[in-house]
Amino acid sequence: MALPGTEPLVRCESLSIGYADADGGLVPVVSDVSFTIAPGEAVGIVGESGSGKSTLARALLGYRRAGSAFLGGRLFYRDTDMAAATVTPAVVALRGTAVAMVPQNPLASLTFHMPVGRQVVEVLRTRAGLGRAAAGDRMLELLRRTGLPEPTELARRYPHQLSGGQRQRVVIAAALACNPDLLVLDEPTTALDKTTEAQVLELVADLRRDSGAALVLVTHDLNVVARVCERVLVMKDGRIVEDGPVGRVFSRPRTAYARQLLGAALLIDPQRAPQARPRTAELLSLRDVAFSHARAGWFGRAPAVRRTLDQISVDVGRGEVLGVIGESGSGKTTLGLLLAGMLTPQAGAICFEGHPLAPHVADRTRDQRRRIQMVFQDPLSSLNPRQTVGSALIRPLRHFFGLDCTAAHERTAALLARLGMGPEYLDRFPRQLSGGQQQRVAIARAFAAEPDLLICDEITSALDASVQAQVLDHLLELQRGSAAAMLVITHDLSVIWKVAPRVIVLKDGHIVEQGATEAVFGHPKDRYTADLLESATLAARLVATA
Amino acid sequence: MLSAVLRRVFLSLLTLFFLAAFIFAATEILPGDALDVTLSADEMAMMPPERLAEMKRDLGLDRPAVERLGAFLLGVAQLDFGRTIISRAPVVDIVAYPLRNSLLLAGAVIVTALPLALILGVSAARWYRRPLDNVVSTGVIVGYSVPEFVIGTFLVMLFAVTWPLFPATITASTRDPALTLLAAAPLPVATILIGSIAYLARILRVGMVDALASDFVERLRLMGVPEWRVLLLHALPAAVVPSLMATALYAAALVSGIVVVELVFAYPGLGQELVRAVTRREVHVIQAIALASAAIVVVFNLLADLAILALDPRTRM
CATH class of the missing domain: 3.40.50.300 (P-loop containing nucleotide triphosphate hydrolases)
Known part of the structure; x- marks a missing residue:
């Protein structure tokens, strides 16, 4: 001083x-x-x-x-x-x-x-x-x-x-x-x-x-x-x-x-812990799933690198929100891409409602594709810049449900309204929206397909703290209304604390810890989880102790 | 590093092999064989069929295509392109000097153009969107868009007719020593030079503008490192890397593609030889020139690749 x-x-x-x-x-x-x-x-x-x-x-x-x-x-x-x-x-x-x-x-x-x-x-x-x-x-x-x-x-x-x-x-x-x-x-x-x-x-x-x-x-x-x-x-x-x-x-x-x-700072307060809903029927289960980017080339062998994901076994119940934490390179995005069918695992099985799920999205039925949706980190690059909000939202409705234009239009407007956006946004282009609005449109597009599983990959990372809270609130509201299960992938522990009652912690492609969020955050068993929590809660502890 | 170099050399040789096979195939697909193409319709009509068959046998044209391809590739590997059909002169002797002359012309242009283009490109980027940059950028567009035959004619009128400083056409002959030829060729060099400087300065300016907008340049300026070091030691190598490939292709195009300038000034280069060979229908000469042009593109590409390897450590994987 x-x-x-x-x-x-x-x-x-x-x-x-x-x-x-x-x-x-x-x-x-x-x-x-x-x-x-x-x-x-x-x-x-x-x-x-x-x-x-x-x-x-x-x-x-x-x-x-x-x-x-x-x-x-x-x-x-x-x-x-x-x-x-x-x-x-x-x-x-x-x-x-x-x-x-x-x-x-x-x-x-x-x-x-x-x-x-x-x-x-x-x-x-x-x-x-x-x-x-x-x-x-x-x-x-x-x-x-x-x-x-x-x-x-x-x-x-x-x-x-x-x-x-x-x-x-x-x-x-x-x-x-x-x-x-x-x-x-x-x-x-x-x-x-x-x-x-x-x-x-x-x-x-x-x-x-x-x-x-x-x-x-x-x-x-x-x-x-x-x-x-x-x-x-x-x-x-x-x-x-x-x-x-x-x-x-x-x-x-x-x-x-x-x-x-x-x-927006993370404060671990047991009274505000995310509440788990009673265990329901199994929606998704992964058994010993493994994935590696290394492939044998034309001239060389596959390099002996560690696998991006290894021995991943997770279950997700109907309507459950599961958090996935890990830092960059931990394999958390790869996990989302495997479930979405964009990457093919080298080993293990993915079951959706008790039936094996084809690894590649092209081999899945139209209904399976509808029921698994994904929202990405950067809303601007995941929305077509030449397409209005309306046409981006109407497309899944017409594609999956065969709705005619007027019915689809009504459903779209209703969906947007639930995300706090008026019908005037239907004619706007993505560039004319703020980052938070763009992400809400991307969420609306995913929910338009009425999915049973929604994969959210770092959906708030590109947004500022004040907008983050708003987007998460809307997401949770829609999720509760539709009873879709969610996989929330993020490096931000406060997001998990807010939305996910259960969490898995990924490090170097392995699950190092999993369980109820309250238990994992309150008493981390793994050293790595403890370190993550330590650095994420500093500000909040300062608030509490001062 | 060594394996990266060897891989690129190997791939270049492979490309050359395929190019040779392709050039052979291209002449093979055309109707008629080398003899049919060389002889005019009148000569064909005059010739008795037995004589024609005999000539084909002598030339080896009756052998199966695969066999001839093998012989062609074997010849190419030993730099032997055969002899012309009519005069039986070795093709290598016909093509070698024009090739040297074209390389000489292109070399003279590049050696003069590069430093000038560097100065123009770097200073334009340094004073981006300032008056100097505007002048350079406008000049570059003009220099790049005026066709070479216009510049050539203009230079001839100015420096050979109005002020007779230089010869209007090349007075040296094909097999003169390199220096004699160059001394006789200031006007063709100048003609190509204007477009080349414009082209190279344009690429370098873009690369340099990008490099100067990068994070590492900002860090150096924030550290107070002298501006000349930032420009020449940090930004310039970074700007040259993306421009190298375009420069190499441009240089290769200079060797094989300045037909117009060679004709305007009667410069005894590859382009002129190609025009001559085409009008006389000397298939083997055309094949040799096509292959030489392709080889120059491959070699210049390889040189650019190696230069990038030397400049950008990230590529040495």
Whole structure:
């Protein structure tokens, strides 16, 4: 925390930044923002996509993307004006040396045709002014300090030969090269899985303790803020709506928007556990299902990689909601695709209502195809952009039930109404809808077929927290009304907590834990599940304890 | 790395083999054999049937197609394309020098065009949508769309007629040393050069604009790494990778496809030889030129592949 009387490191006074729109005008994405950052302080900036948080983060380095400009206000790093009309040499001199940034996408932030060690050396030589030998030694030291194994060997590798977490560590090592006083991290862990995220955040916290640098962490994930930051700025529509210590903002949010963000955070409260309905007849059962992408090529044998899915045995009752948790690469999407008949398992059996289900969708009967429906993560790419909402919804009705146009039209309007959308949306095209509306249309399309099993693959991942809740509410309502069973696949534990009474946890293609959600979340037996829960509930625990 | 190189070389050889077989088959499918095609209708009518049959036997045309295909492929493998039907001159001798001359012309163009196109493309992308970019982009479209015979005629009028600096047609002959030929050919080189610079600059500009918009360039700029390093050491190699294949195909097309320019300036290249062979119906020469053109495409493709392997580590799997 800033001691009274100390000079702030960053001073931002009613700063506004605009982006050029199609007409050549400037639309403000950051408006009238004021705050200060003290030396050594750790500040989180949270907000939904489009709230201007990344634009503000880049502005801290005096950087703006092509097409954007400072509209007004002042931004100082110590005595240097970072928001001058043109980028001054004084600003460029600070970049990488006094203020360093770790940009959003660690997977693409390294030059793909250059060994990673050389990219760190480059910063050391051009920015820290070290000689060749000194830079080489310091590079290895930095890689070691960021926890990378065997730095000498790793430095010679190219970015694509490193894992996402390792690439992020290299980017952080380059950012730390000149011992900056301010380190700006933009969504440093969004592209990483939960286990790696925890390691990277730990590293960031350690490095900060060692170097005493101030930290600005931009994220949409409150748990990340809770783990690393002391102060938090909440942004909405380009404005700072809340600014205060993390504990205070999380426990007593002053604005409705901050309350809404916090509401989406996972809180394990037994009284609010999803309630299981009494066990009903079996709808779907999987026995020892296995799948592997590895195939023998024309010239080579199949590579001996681990199976994407192995020994999967699950039962789903009629009308039951089953949650599937796992991080990227755990095989959870593959499981959905197997059930939908898009992939063929190499072993095991899938039974639907006691009858074996053909592995490939083309071999299933029309009725089986109707009864198993799927909703995907990205609604925009799963809806035909040239088809109106109406025609997208009418198609399954006419295809499966042979309804005539007027009857189908009425059913469609009724379905949309149940999702909280008026009939005027029937004539719109997907691009004219918001992300939440698009996803609701995709859900309506799946329910139009009156399925017995609905596979939902990360259907809320592309949506902002406030919209997520709305879409989930509508989904649950429709599901209860239709008594369809659902398989809810997600990496987001709060979604599972909200909708699924029973859950399976996937890791590396195996089921590591399964049971009632309340039991699994309350007392995880597996170490991996415990880790997932630990990182997902930080913000909520802070709310509860403060 | 080595296996990736060997695989590409092997595939190139395989492609060449199929191309040779295809060229043989294409001439085989046409009505009549090599002799029928070579002789005009009058000559055919004049010739007694026994004489015709005898000639066919001498030329080996009475053998089954498969046998002749085998002989053809065996000959190709030893760079022996047989002899012409009438004059019995070795085809290799007829084609070799025009091929060299065409390669010379294309080489001279590429060597001059590449650096200029690089400078234009990179600076246009660096000042994307600024005045410089607008000038370059407009110039590129003009240079690319004006046909070569127009540019050629224009250059001849300007530099051979109004100011007689260079010869209007090539004064050197087919078998002159390379330098003599090049010294006599500034106008054809300049003619092709304009379109080539335009084409190459256009590809490079697009690649460079993409590379400069990438995340790694933003990271480098945020780190304050000097702009020339960002441009030349990071963005340029990334921009060249997607342009290489198009450049290789363009260079290959230059060798075999500048018939118009060769005719305008009477340049003794492959295109002119092809026109001559077609009018004289020398089937074996046409086969050899077709195969040489195809081989050049394959070889340039292979070179581009190898260059991409060198530049993009992600392809070395």
